[in-house]
Amino acid sequence: MGNVIASTISIFYSCIDDAPCVPLYSIYTEKGIITMLKIIISGSSGHMGRTVAELALNDRELTISAGFDVDAQKLYNFPVYAAPREFSGAADVVVDFSTPSALGDLLSYCLERKIPLVLCTTGYSDNDLHAIHKAAETLPVFRSGNMSLGINLLADLVKRSCAVLGLSFDVEVAERHHRRKVDAPSGTALMLADAAREALPYEPEYIHERQSRREARQSHEIGISAVRGGTIVGEHEVIFAGYDEVIELKHTAFSRDIFAVGALRAAKFMAGVRNPGLYDMRDVLNSAE
Numbered sequence: 477m478g479n480v481i482a483s484t485i486s487i488f489y490s491c492i493d494d495a496p497c498v499p500l501y502s503i504y505t506e507k508g509i510i511t512m513l514k515i516i517i518s519g520s521s522g523h524m525g526r527t528v529a530e531l532a533l534n535d536r537e538l539t540i541s542a543g544f545d546v547d548a549q550k551l552y553n554f555p556v557y558a559a560p561r562e563f564s565g566a567a568d569v570v571v572d573f574s575t576p577s578a579l580g581d582l583l584s585y586c587l588e589r590k591i592p593l594v595l596c597t598t599g600y601s602d603n604d605l606h607a608i609h610k611a612a613e614t615l616p617v618f619r620s621g622n623m624s625l626g627i628n629l630l631a632d633l634v635k636r637s638c639a640v641l642g643l644s645f646d647v648e649v650a651e652r653h654h655r656r657k658v659d660a661p662s663g664t665a666l667m668l669a670d671a672a673r674e675a676l677p678y679e680p681e682y683i684h685e686r687q688s689r690r691e692a693r694q695s696h697e698i699g700i701s702a703v704r705g706g707t708i709v710g711e712h713e714v715i716f717a718g719y720d721e722v723i724e725l726k727h728t729a730f731s732r733d734i735f736a737v738g739a740l741r742a743a744k745f746m747a748g749v750r751n752p753g754l755y756d757m758r759d760v761l762n763s764a765e
């Protein structure tokens with residue numbers, strides 16, 4: 477007799493009036509098992525961590541196993557641990573909105589337990605990025621400097637614009653964020669510059685400040701500037717300045733919810749991924765097509 481996998485699956489249906497019944501707590505994994513995804517939120521006491529928690533608590537497909545945060549406050553109905561190693565319970569995926577200093581422990585935790593990791597934190601150093609790539613050789617790892625659908629579409633439009641405009645337009649990226657943001661330029665500004673780089677017919681040099689350069693702008697430059705103030709959630713503008721004409725592509729975020737929605741969408745996608753590798757929002761969006 478072959479192996480028999482015994483499992484008890486409870487599916488509840490919500491039936492309201494004449495509307496079709498909606499299954500609660502149902503999500504298909506690669507193995508076809510219907511289950512409620514168990515997520516861990518890293519940085520759970522922070523602004524984004526709390527936004528993710530509030531959305532996840534209202535999501536029928538998700539349950540929050542734990543939070544990780546050096547500021548281990550119990551704000552919601554799930555336990556919060558100061559360090560990942562303190563939590564030995566089950567989880568299907570970890571969503572991280574914390575700081576680059578959390579990376580080492582998180583990677584060790586996820587590698588040891590083979591739990592896919594969704595990295596939404598920005599400001600990683602080259603060493604951090606190297607560690608992320610190394611981990612992705614054996615673990616499914618998702619990383620995106622911006623989780624919003626609109627920004628990912630903007631990156632695509634930037635790429636297409638650069639392919640058409642080529643050498644004849646100067647490319648500049650400008651971003652504005654709230655006064656609390658510590659890294660500059662934003663991960664998204666770099667992501668947009670990288671999108672331009674992929675399509676431009678030259679290797680651009682990123683210029684972060686012009687004060688010390690007393691010289692005219694060179695055509696191979698991409699200027700990246702950052703403004704910080706107040707409570708601005710996030711604005712990103714890509715400017716194509718040509719001879720007597722300018723094209724501006726701009727995205728404005730009005731609330732953090734858009735990032736949290738994208739992060740949970742990525743979490744659901746990554747929980748079903750078994751192949752190691754580095755994934756990003758394009759994989760999530762393509763999977764929906």
Ligand SMILES: NC(=O)c1ccc[n+]([C@@H]2O[C@H](COP(=O)([O-])OP(=O)(O)OC[C@H]3O[C@@H](n4cnc5c(N)ncnc54)[C@H](O)[C@@H]3O)[C@@H](O)[C@H]2O)c1
Pocket residue numbers: 518519520521522523524525544545546547573574575576577578579595596597598599620621622623624735
């Ligand atoms: N990818 C995106 O779309 C996106 C969107 C918004 C914010 N972010 C990034 O997410 C990160 C968090 O943003 P925020 O506004 O919530 O910041 P925040 O300062 O409000 O929250 C960060 C949280 O991380 C915790 N923390 C600090 N060090 C830690 C460690 N070593 N281990 C575990 N937790 C630790 C802090 O205590 C805090 O609760 C930032 O890097 C930000 O740029 C990314």
